[in-house]
Amino acid sequence: MAQQAKERWSSRLGIILAVSGSAVGIGNFLRFPGLAAQNGGGAFMIPYFLTLLLVAVPIGWAEWTMGRFGGQLGFNSSPAIFGAIGRNRFWRYVGVLGLLIPVCVFMYYIHIEAWCLSYAWLYLTGGMDAVMGNDPGLYSQKSEAFFNRVTGTAADGEALNSLVSLENGGAMLFWLVVFLLNFVIVYRGLSRGIEWFCSWTMPIMVLCSLIVLARVLTLGTPDPSKPEQNLLNGLAFMWNPRSPNPDEPWWYALKNPDIWLAAGGQVFFTLGVGFGIVMNYASYLRRRDDVVLSSLTSTATNEILEVSVAGFITIPAAFIFLGATVITSSTYGMGFVVLPAVFEHMPPIWGIPSVRLIGFVWFFMLFLAAILSSLSMLQPVIAFLEEALGVGRRASSAILAFVTGAGSLFVAYFSRNGAAVETIDFWVGTAMIYALALMQAILFGWVIGPRRGIAMASEGAAIKLPPGFGLVIRYVSPLFLGSIFIVWLTFNLPKYWRQVMDGGVPLYSMLLIGAVLAFFCVLTAIGSQRWNAEARGHEAFAELKPERIGGKG
């Protein structure tokens, strides 16, 4: 497919915004603040930044470098790139994870995206006024009841009702809208579609987040009868370091493995390391385009929105109006139950009610964050279908729309207690991401080798890689990541395995995952012959001679 791989990013900033947009998602604004507050407050930031420096940033550099190298061979998909670097069938099929993850995650993520748009629409049109009512004592209950109706958690098939009725927020109608929007943008291509969309949407998303931030930071003490629930104490709730046992000094929190696990997981997921997306995006770079500074800039952009924006919005706002009870809320609970209740309590701005405005801006911002991520999940698979089957963008988009559409409707139908989402999220959206990132670190650190890898990454680099990078990517990152993965599995695997063995929706979900995996494996086998021939013909491929691989690295 070397002849087809002519798509390029039109500017340096374009790919940085696209990768940043892919990384910034709902988790930045909802999951990070909740986890930090639950896990030691300020103390959480120590394992958080350590994981960032020792795992996420090094693997990010590796992924960018391998992606750009694959692009020089004319490959844009992870199976082809993994196969060319690893030089055997095993690595090619490891690369299939880079397709399975974005496709399966897209199947449920698109629903969350639709909920965000649905809430934004309801705030804009005043529909939320009717949902929440006028009794402040009932805001939380009404908010929760409405969210349960939107998601259809009471019974299977309930969420589909919103296709024909707006009573439940019209979530499925919005699902249809965002599904089509995703494919229209991706169909337009890399530069005219994804890059164009990201270059407009990222600034708008940042602007929306700053509007909400400004509102929260000017709340002061909105209820004089509760002087302790003020902005400063809300910030203290988020940032004060503390230990699980209040009688102990805060640094005892660092002895708690749960805090390390939570921080490691958050850093890992927020940056999108191990999705196969960055590798695909970087494959459209030119040989001497920088990867080191671009990767770091994307990471920094993600971090500023997570730490410096979300860290000042979600938890302080919730604390000011609802007190310390908000700490037990999950990601979903925080975003779709707690915050709508918080917005209802917000005082007017210069005498003008701000509920609708802030609610709309907040959920529209979440929608933009979500669509920037979901778009990036489609492009790697479209590139793969083009490479494996030799088809054009129209055919590959149609095939992918069928696969993701069917999977997404499966998730929508089996909505009772979110069973399908939970199963796919655990096995693919979490476990396989850990696995793929670990394999990427091994591929770069052990198959390519640090010395050769550093030389590859440094080509065209705007800044130097830090000293010790080779040591970190070869030993520290895989060990650190592997340890987190094993501990995480120990905590969670038995429960989810039992659920699958019990049958029902978890088992059906596993069958769906298996079917998608088998589909991609067959296509990979079909594409292998062509990829082998094309890779051998490239000078860049010859640079990875066997004697340079591994041992001397």
Next chain:
Amino acid sequence: MIPALWNSVVLAQATAPASQGVGLVHMTPAGWAFMIISNVAVIWLTAWCFYKVLTRPEVIDHMQAPPELEPKDQP
């Protein structure tokens, strides 16, 4: 990016004891220190990165020369 959304519930349950020490809170010196250091570090890094990106001249070989015509890497 994509949060392990549903699993955050699991994590929240697993880590619930860490939050039990929270009652009525006031900003402590350590809280100020963590908040300021974390945010200054992140904001500085972002500003520095974008400064470097925006002030760096575009690469010369942007005319998509085929890889076969490009000079070989130095060993």
